[in-house]
Amino acid sequence: MSDEEIKDILKLKRVAVVGISRDPNKAAHQVPKYLLEHGYDIIPVNPSADQILGRKCYKSLEEVEGEIDIVDIFRPSDQVMPVVKEAIKKKPKVIWMQLGIRNDEAAKEAEKHGIKVVQDRCMMEEHMRLYK
Incomplete structure (x- = not known):
């Protein structure tokens, strides 16, 4: 994916973070x-x-009200497919799998529904790299 495509994605502002952590020492909190x-x-x-x-923290994507631009996933790669299947119902523009997270099967499923997919990249690092 090109830098221009990533910049376009980073212009989207409503981000559901699946697997967000309360622990300030974890990337799933820091990002x-x-x-x-x-x-x-x-x-x-x-x-x-x-x-x-x-x-407010939601128990699932299904509970989130309104549109979601990006579903940002902090879950192990082998746990991504159920998140993607749930996300597809919310019709986000993008599914973003954080650094170290990749599931090609789940990515193909999302893309079949017209959802852009970013894998194995950090939203924070990409934002810092492209906007600083």
């Missing part, structure tokens, strides 16, 4: 915190939390 601080509307999705980063 959404950075995005929140840079103007993104972060929607935490974690079934074991009520609130993260001062925002």
Whole structure:
């Protein structure tokens, strides 16, 4: 995916973060915190939390109200397919699998539904690289 395509994706602002963590030492907390601080509307999705980063936490993507631009996934690669299947129902523009996360089968499934897919890249690192 080209830098221009990534820049276009990063212009989208409503991001559901699946697998967001309460632990400030984990990337699954640091990345959404950075995005929140840079103007993104972060929607935490974690079934074991009520609130993260001062925002209401949803148990699943299905519970999220309104449109979602990007579903940002912090789950092991072998756990991505169920997240993608749930995400498809919400019709996001993009599914983003964070650095170290790749599932080609899930990516193909999303792309069949017209959803762009980014794999094995960090939203924060890409934002810092392209906008600093």
